[in-house]
Amino acid sequence: MVRIPSSPEFWRSPLRGPWFTSLLGVVLLAGITVLFVTGLLSYAAYNPDLSPGVNDKTPDKGLLGFYLFAWPTGPHWLYRLTQGVHVTLGITLVPVLLAKLWSVVPKLFALPPARSLAHALERLSLLLLVGGVLFEFVTGVLNVQLDYVFPGSFYPLHFYGAWVFFAAFLAHVLLKAPAAVRNLRGLRRPPQDDVEADGLTAPSPAPPTVSRRGALRLVGGSSAALFVTSAGRSFDGPLRQTAVLTPHGGPEPGEGPQGFQINKTAAYVSIDPRESSPDTWHLTVTGRGGTVRLDLAGLRQLPQHSAALPIACVEGWSTSDQWWRGVRLRDLAALVGPDEPVDVLVESLQRRGAFRRAALRANQVGDPRSLLALDVNGEPLSADHGRPARIIVPAAPGVLNTKWVARLTFGDL
Template sequence: MVRVGPPVGPSRPGFWRSPLRGPWLTSVLGAVLLVGITVMFVTGLLSYAAYNPDLGGNDKTPDRGWLGFYLFAWPTDPYWLYRLNQGVHVTLGIVLIPVLLAKLWSVIPRLFSWPPVKSVGQVLERLSLLLLVGGVLFEFATGVLNIQLAYVFPGSFYPLHFYGAWVFIGAFVFHVAFRIPLMIRMLRSGGLREELRRPTGRGAAVEADESGLVTPNPAAPTISRRGALGMVGAGSLVLLAVTAGQSIGGFLRATALLAPRGQDPGPGPNGFQVNKTAVGVGIRARDVGPAWRLSVRGGGRERIFTRAQLLALPQHRAALPIACVEGWSTEDQDWSGVRLADLAALVGFTDRAPGVFVQSAQLRGSFRSTTLRDNQVRDPRSLLALRVNGADLSPDHGYPARIIVPANPGVHNTKWVTRLTFGENA
């Protein structure tokens, strides 16, 4: 039942008394988010495409239907493409958190506007706000928890984040279509330079309040808008400083304090980041010991190899990084092993190597298998790697053999490989 009479509590005019709130401040924060969220959405779509989810064995998002209209064969050039894309996606998401929180703070009176129902148009706008605020909080929360290795939501991260992104972006576009004329007017009417020069004690410029954000009973100012925006910007810069190093690498990796895998794991040829450890996914000594064999199948043929026999085949080298969906990446590592195209030729695919279905010895956890496209198999840098930086792979890096493919998401560079099936399941 809708209450009759004047509103009370947070719906009462004058309840929200900050003199900073108003369409100008909200418009500035909104303009930053408009650009930032657009970039995040595009890089998120590209990240999903990089997993080649239309191939059997790769899809973690069932029944995506027409939402997968844009998917394409993920390229292997440039080899750092996924590293750059995912680094931008994750780092930008972290950096925008202070801006997002400030924007939500600036518009909180609208969430309690009274009466709750005035017209059909207002109902649609409030519904879009509900989806917008709920969607953005869900996307940022799932993303942050995933990269911090503390994912607690039910179900797989991939479908929840994917579908959540489409729900949010629909509400986002609807909201922008309604609000961008006001945002443009506010940014044009209140000069950024003049507003940022205004000291704390001065009243803000009079704003034609079409937004319902300006309080009729402002409290005494304790900070200027310049100071408020400065705090938001400083927060974003701090988060940039303690996050970006995990993607950039080099000496900046030591500054990635918020990255769970941002620090170097130790010296030596295998001293670079690890996603899943051998113990963590249930690899047993007998699975990767002297009895280990690699089965290579395709075209009705099968060849079985020991590790010594693989080392006796022509060896090739490739300098490639590992880049993870969590945003961290390594510098280029010097991998050596047998080309995937050469292994395809050994089972009869001498003219044009097809895709390959890769299976691992790991007993638990996700991505125990993956499918690579034919363009990935044919790239001369795509290897069944046996060594890295001049040394045998360590158990955590996939000994006896692992996949390494340029521009490939880290979890699809399968470790502890036991079987390669060319053509049939790819």
């Protein structure tokens, strides 16, 4: 007899069953909840309600932005932590997700497609759940590699996709939680004794080649291997070399005081060496009190301050604290306006790439560690690190630490 995927006899693995699926589901419940929360925090860190059209890459978010708040500047490693957890955990959960999808694949082919209205709604939520989770994980992994092969901008795609997926995920959890609790009580029973088959347990299982616990060890070991070979991107030095399965799309750091990670080089974003030359470059500072133009020598005559801050990017990589030195943003604001901190629009010399213009909130401008940096680790900035001047702000995403700064406009944005 020819078996087809819609036939229960087609699926013969003795590993499938409610207990196996429920255990993987509990792991994903915890992990995906953390992913969702840290993803929302990452979105908030961009201050999307500040200066519409500049930081906001999802202009029609509406009620989905109900939770947004002014992103803090402390602790200075905040974004490094939240985004590092988001990306590393997402990669680590890939084997768990694949095992979970494998465990429930018979239900995707079950016929009839809808036995009742309630069953039809459950199948629809399952479609959104599976499609949503695959979309979020695939686009997230591609973003880590800077491979934007999908149409449109990553930011709105990942943002809206997350809300659709999490809504389906929450509905699925509410529907399946009672059964999952019952199934997990059978921890010490073999899979064929599961209480509730529910279309997962094979009616005529094939001989086992691995135990259920062996399969779970394989999944856990795979996740551990992905963690070990990806988490190093959040550190400098030898640990970065352990991230062999998550090679970063940007250039590798070199040697010396400025040998730490960057995303894009000056050549990549088409910086004109004549415009960025320390001999010809000028910074334009504008505010309600007027406009001031400063060359590099003029900036160095202003009070200089230092701060130890990391760079942390949405792709999940980060550096350790680097020593930056330059002029405080709040001191530059005071040159063209009132003493109290105000928002600022930062414009770069770069001609290509995202965030050529970026906005910072008043609390970020007012933090004494927020600098227009001229030096790093005791040396003038290199071209790839933003020479002659770049923004560095505690706890801000890397793209808001604008390089090759040409203009600062202080005021309510």
